[in-house]
Amino acid sequence: MTSACAVRVRGVVQGVGFRPFVYRLARANTLAGWVLNAGEGVEIHLEGAEERVNAFLRALETEAPRAAAITAIDVEARAPTGLHDFTIRESLRRDRLTARISPDLAVCDCCIAELFDPADPRFAYPYINCTDCGPRYSIVLGLPYDRPNTTMRAWAMDALCAGEYHEPSSRRFHAQPVACPACGPRYKLTIAPGAAREGRMAADDVNSGRAANFEAIAHAAALLSDGMILAVKGLGGYHLACDAANADAVLTLRERKFRKEKPFALMVSDLENARRLADLSLDAESLLTSPARPIVLAPARVTLPGVAPDNGDLGVMLPYAPLHHLLFAADAPEVLVMTSANRSSEPIAYEDDDAFERLAGMADAFLVGERPIARRVEDSVARSGPLGPVILRRSRGYAPGAVAAIPVERPILALGADLKNAITLVVDGQAFVSQHIGDLDDYAALRAFRETIDDLLSMYDVPRDELLVAHDAHPQYYSTLYAVGLEAAQRRQVQHHRAHVASVLAERGAWDAKVLGISLDGTGYGDDGTIWGGELFVGSVRGGFERVAHLRQAVLVGGDAAARHPAQAAAGFLAQVDDLPDLAEAPFGFPRRFADSLRMLRRAVRAFRTTSMGRLFDTAAALTGFIRPVTFEGQAAIWLEQQARTAPAADCYPFPFADGELDFRPLLDRVAWDRTRRREAGEIARAFHRGVARGLADAAEALCSAHELDTVVVSGGVFQNQLLLKDFASLMGAETLKLWTNHTVPPNDGGISLGQAALAALEA
């Protein structure tokens, strides 16, 4: 008996090979009908034997392409119309386009096999791709996702590519960036003036002829082996690359990039080599090999001088663009530093002219692909944590995927915070989080912030005058000023630390769950105008969050400068601790800045009240030995965690909780006096971590029982600290209390915009 039905599939289903998959599945089940890309996903019409239709529907979910992410399948019965075959129909353009833009995908195994097959027409071609893999977000200029709306529009397909593009049974059916050496873009090598080495081919020679792509790449690999620094154009921007085992090259790169100590990311050819570099858990390996191919942080097994100073972790990634595979195949050094091409905190370069200008003096040569990058998308950073995967920077491979469904009709734009900025756009109830944008006090990042907003609004056809704009409560944030200047229908400010808590609940769609939310970070504007950062709330997304407890108030001397100088941060806390040893003397050796800060504090000059947990960690780091200025955000706290990791689990310093306040005074007193007694730094750091975790666990137990709660939510940059999270999870009474944290957006400020969107949408 013939039955018919209409199937609507929603989620990330465009640009991921979904229609060819549907086509093949329908054919395999001898079903008639059609499939097309519609505004809200993919629409399918099926006619055929009922059991075949059912088999089709089962396989639709279980056998979908690896890059697809289905959020809903709706099936409705239809009357059969007597169709005889199955076809792929042209896209429908609808008024509102909520079809998802797929993130960029790592090159797939089928394409890699062709890449290294000398008989294949795309042998050694760095732009090989198919519907299962390749660029998406980084080449999209508009929706629907069709070739004229991508940066590939300048290249006309030849017969080979067009044939595959139009053949439904081909892996390249409607693969928008399809290309081959005969018709597609190329890679070229340009030697920077004055950097060319004698005895090597001139760059001109390697850029001509049919084998030009590979010759250029092979020449680039040789330059890397010679210790040169190369600018390499990748998927979402340029990398600066050098031989990670060549300490001179690494040091030169640090000097040229003005990057003193922040760790460099590494790339190796395959998982075997990655295992040699770092201790990879199963979770870490599955992150590493996922289509998103993030940089994965894991404990180092080797020492590479200059790559990650004072840090027991290495950031490792696997090749994701065909170009990277070709570089390794061409005998590039086994381990490459692959760091964002920029000067210190600027955003990554992605446009060729800009790259040549900004990277002049940094790169000895440029390996440049002709395909333009539509927008900057940096490498993502992730790690496997004690409670599951943690995304630390959500960008290439993830953005701009939807991360949550928020039950709200109107469009919402949430602007995030000023550090580690990322924005969220909610359209038709789907929350799309942008790529990592950066710190908005940098002019280029601020420009990228505006561009990303314009980009997403126009891509999803959202009129500005319908928007509800959510922004941070800080009156001086750039993002706040931007919100105020925006002609939106409505604005709503959301307090920083509540947004952190809400980001965890948004990931789970837990709008009514009443929880204890613990939000710990360096800085955020509080309800009372003081600087918060150690906050405990009770409430829900819909009901709002009431602050029920916090870190004992200290002082932030000199404002933001205290975040750069641990000894200055320490003054604001240690002023409240009686009978301390002389910190100017050994073993502490605090710089004069400490005494100066104490004087400022007593005269109340530029002294701000704060409950910042981040600065408490800085204080403990200073007491334990980190007294120099930090050169990147969070460095002192990361150092302290690294110290603690080397020590066995020990005692825990007291961090008592009473009357809604966690008191840091006994905690710091013990840190200081144990150091005077020459207790080993690692043991002090360990007992400090355990003490903080114990205090938080006591607070969690007391507050959950007082408010009859069974769920604790933790978020904020401080919870990037894996040791703290692990200790807290083990001490908080996990048998009676549930512990939720971020897995989809970062616990740091990169996840703030999602929480802002959720609270702006739903809080009564």
Ligand SMILES: [Zn+2]
């Ligand atoms: Zn492929």
Ligand SMILES: [Zn+2]
């Ligand atoms: Zn071609």
